[in-house]
Amino acid sequence: MKLSFFKKLFLVFICSFFSGKAIAQSNHILWYNQSADFFEESLVLGNGKMGATVFGGVNLDKIYLNDITLWSGEPVNANMNPEAYKNIPAIREALKNENYKLADELNKKIQGKNSESYAPLGTMEINSHHSGKASNYYRELDISNAISKVSYEINGVKFTREYFVSAPDQIMIIKLTSSQKGALNFDINSNSLLKFKTETKNNVLTMNGFAPIHENPGYQVVPSFLLEKERGTRFTTLMKIKNTDGTVVNSDTSLGLKNGTEALIYVSIATSFNGFDKNPATEGLNDKAIALANLNKAFLKSFDKLKQSHTADYQKFYNRVSLNLGKTTAPDLPTDERLLRYSEGKEDKNLEVLYFQYGRYLLISSSRTKGVPANLQGLWNPHLNPPWSCNYTMNINLEENYWLAENTNLSELHLPLLSFIKNLSITGKVTAKTFYGVNGWAAAHNSDIWAMTNPVGNFGKEDPSWACWNTAGAWLSTHIWEHYVFTQDKNYLKNEGYPIMKGASQFFLEWMITDKNGYLITSPSTSPENKYIAPDGFIGATMYGGTADLAMIRECFDKTIKASKVLNVDTEFRAKLETALSKFYPYQIGKKGNLQEWYFDWNDEDPKHRHQSQLFGLFPGDHITPLKTPDLASASRQTLEIKGDETTGWSKGWRINLWARLWDGNHAYKMFRELLRYVDPDGKKTEKSRRGGGTYPNLFDAHPPFQIDGNFGGAAAVAEMLVQSNENEIRLLPALPDAWESGAVKGICARGGFVISMEWSNKTVKKATIFSKNGGNTTLINGDKTKKITLKKGQKIELVW
Known part of the structure; x- marks a missing residue:
């Protein structure tokens, strides 16, 4: 093993020496000496709307295509469980009587539908008609310019491919070349896991299809693909070849090139999605016209022109930050x-x-599409039933996607999330009324492109430990303040941000109740995906006064107060928030020196549980710090030590x-x-x-x-x-x-x-x-x-x- 490593090192040294390349690994290039066999080995490209997953195969190059607006479903009926709120008093009564088992069961009545699913648009295949074995294979992604490349040699001929997805031109470009005149022979086709059909007309390969209309319980897409014209999001994919020589050929379902030396493949995709509140079938955009317009505009431009505008657009973000660690x-x-x-x-x-x-x-x-933030898999999903529906999980995952937006100088890329929060605040008003019986707006565990805000759980069939959490509005509203405090954009805060923060605060102001000691708490309450062990041995999720709830609401109220002061508005409402903050149930330090997760000093079912939501005040919040609150910081440290x-x-x-x-x-x-x-790809079998x-x-x-x-x-x-x-x-x-x-x-x-x-x-x-x-x-x-x-x-x- 050691010998092979040093042999490899020696070969790298020799190659580097004779090529004039410095022996230092790159800080901006991912590279490999073989093509990808698995999704987790592929290289991904995207322009914030269109995504491409490149495998770089020699004879068959597979490219998964995605569009961030292609989801199952249609606008959500936020009024899906109009009398759910009537169950709240019974849950509170069960909790008051310390009947946690009953509270858990009753809490299931405060549930609605599950989220929709992000759909895989399709797979593009480039079939190269090679005879002979490839050598000197090389594959890379240069993240300094968002361009991927593949090269290899067969029978003395060097073949190269270059790929990028352009934001300015809304197009994917693939450039194929051969070092020997006329040696380039390939054909392209496309298919999808969704309902689709392909045809070739006027030297354009077209694939049209649509996403399924709803999500099944348990994160399973119903593959019924209903054929009614009024249901589902449509999509269009167009592919066209521009050749310098050789002959463009086609069949009913493919497009190709014979005996060429250099060629460009233009790939254009679009969907009918027209906003979270518009039916994509009856009120949708004209996906065919949009895809064709983008294709025709880009086709008139040279490769160099397209590449130049792509690179300039991308680097205006990427080049803002550089890092050297010695x-x-x-x-x-x-x-x-x-x-x-x-x-x-x-x-x-x-x-x-x-x-x-x-x-x-x-x-x-x-993350460059208004109202459609990066999802659980970002933009890149090959699965009909993706993990966790590829949705927006709002008890940590969606927010974590945007922790680097402001501090790593990508503030504009925060806007898809911020505009999505605005959508949530609209559907969330119905959720606040019908599920909780109060004003303001609320959001829960999961959401989707349709800005679904109801607590999930398939109407009473799922575990309250995750399904019944309702504090996403508090967490998400802090992103609005973060955007303001990093950018100092007072117009945004005044016209968009603050009203949303105020609505989130309004919900919690009315939702919270006092405990027997007069402290403000939430009831019912859960701590994301974790469970407690009650003194009688009952393992449950439904409780009151959960630390995570109170930490997030503290942060929400604090930032809303600050925003109202910046804008000099709502002094009366601000005073209500300040009074409420002074009455919050205080943080508790448990017998192990930890920051308690529950109202009482109870053990967790899993002491090393992956969620650490009770530490929200330390990060991403800022009201626990080693200087301001040393005892709470020390308890936070102990909590982390216990979790491992x-x-x-x-x-x-x-x-x-x-x-x-x-x-x-x-x-x-x-x-x-x-x-x-290092983790092996999911499907790879290794010794x-x-x-x-x-x-x-x-x-x-x-x-x-x-x-x-x-x-x-x-x-x-x-x-x-x-x-x-x-x-x-x-x-x-x-x-x-x-x-x-x-x-x-x-x-x-x-x-x-x-x-x-x-x-x-x-x-x-x-x-x-x-x-x-x-x-x-x-x-x-x-x-x-x-x-x-x-x-x-x-x-x-x-x-x-």
């Missing part, structure tokens, strides 16, 4: 081997940078951020390394099974299976280790691990509208540049040094220590 001695290996090597504990600082930037790449690629470090991908991403907020950089880094533990949470060969997060939130949470945590901020101060290197002793970062954002660049060595900041987008004051903290700063709009200051 000198590295790691060799240049294919990314899968590199990940394996790193999993053995070896140093690879540029892999850590690559993982951070890959998180940013994924957000740029999957072994957990799933998204949960590990959250825990890394929590350790960073406790200013324990080394523990955060330990878990960051564990997040990058040495490498399963569990970690990272797949293509750097996708292994929950397992794939969930993208671990990628986003892990990337956000890197920024959190380097810079932390609130409305009044910016803390440099608050959780820097020993492993990152020297380095530099450019473009990290801080609250207050500031942008930070800095260099450090010996774990100490040597130079920092602070830029103000809008002008303002802050206090800069660097170790035990503090400096008050006042900057005008567009002003920059450089500090040297």
Whole structure:
């Protein structure tokens, strides 16, 4: 084993030496010396609406296609359970009588339908008519320009493919070349797991189809594909070849090229989705016309022109942030081997940078469609029945997708989530009235493209531990404040954000009740997906005064109060929130020194449970800190110690951020390394099974299976280790691990509208540049040094220590 590794290292050295390539691994390129056999080995591209999953096969190149607006279902009937709220008094009475078993059963009456499912649009296949064995195979994704490439040689002829998905032109481009004139022969076809038909006409390959109309209980799509014209979202895929030589050929269901040297394939897709409240069949967009218009416009442009506008558009986001974590001695290996090597504990600082930037790449690629944020799998789903419906799980996963939006300088990419929250606030008003009997708006555990807000559970058939949670509105509304406090966009706060925050607060103001001691609590209450053990041994979920509820509502009220002060509005409503906050049931520290999850100091059914929702006030909230609330911070640390470090991908991403907020950089880094533990593709059979949470060969997060939130949470945590901020101060290197002793970062954002660049060595900041987008004051903290700063709009200051 050792011998083969050193042989490989020697070969890499020789190849690098003679090619003039430096022996250093890349911090922006994923590369492999074989094609992908599994989804978790593929390379993904996207423009925030259209997604492509490229396998890069030699004779058969398979490309999964997705459109972020293609979901099952149609606009939700928010009034699905109009008298559910009438059950609330009985649940509260059962809880008051400490009859938790009855409360659990009654809580099931506060349930509605399950979410709809994100659908796989189709699969494109490029069949190359090669004779002979391929050699010198190479496949890459360059995340600095969002372009993927494949190259190989057969019988002395070099073949290349280049792929990108353009946001400006709403088109996918694939360029195929051969080094020998006339050696390029291929045909393309497409198919779908959905109801579809294909035809070739005027040298355009067309695939039309539609998504199923509803989701079945238990996350199963009903494959009945009803044929009524009034049901379901339609989709169109168009493919066309532009050739420089050779002959374009076609059959009824395929398109191809014979004896060519260079060719472009243009792929255009569109759906009839026209908003969360519009029937996509009767009020839908004209998907055929949109796909054709985008194809025709792009077809008139050259490859170089399309590539140039794609690259410029993408890099305006990507290039805002750069990261250097110091000198590295790691060799240049294919990314899968590199990940394996790193999993053995070896140093690879540029892999850590690559993982951070890959998180940013994924957000740029999957979050650019208004009202349709990145879902559980981002944008890339090949399954008819995807894991957890590929939906919006709002008790952590959807929010974690956006933790890196503001601080890694991708604020515009937060807007799909913020506009989705606005949609939720509309359907959520009906949910608040019919499920809970109060005003304001509410949202629950799951949602979908139709902005479904009801508690799920298939009308009483599912476990309250996850189905009956109703605090998503509180959590999501804090994203509005985050966007404001990072951008200082007062117009957004006034015209869109604050009314939504106020509505979320209104719901909880009316929903909360007092306990026997006069404290404000929620009842009924659950803690996301966890269960308690009552003194009589009953294992249940329904309770009152759950810590997670109160932490999220504290944060929601606090931010709504701050927003009303910024805008100088609603003094009376603000006073109600301030009074309510003063009456909240306080945090409790349990006998183990932990931050209690439940109203009473009860044990969890699973002490190492993946959710840590009771720690919300530490992160992503900010009302627990080592300085302001040392006892609560210490109890949070003890909670994390009890839970341990072994957990799933998204949960590990959250825990890394929590350790960073406790200013324990080394523990955060330990878990960051564990997040990058190599995991085999789901379907791969190997002698040495490498399963569990970690990272797949293509750097996708292994929950397992794939969930993208671990990628986003892990990337956000890197920024959190380097810079932390609130409305009044910016803390440099608050959780820097020993492993990152020297380095530099450019473009990290801080609250207050500031942008930070800095260099450090010996774990100490040597130079920092602070830029103000809008002008303002802050206090800069660097170790035990503090400096008050006042900057005008567009002003920059450089500090040297």
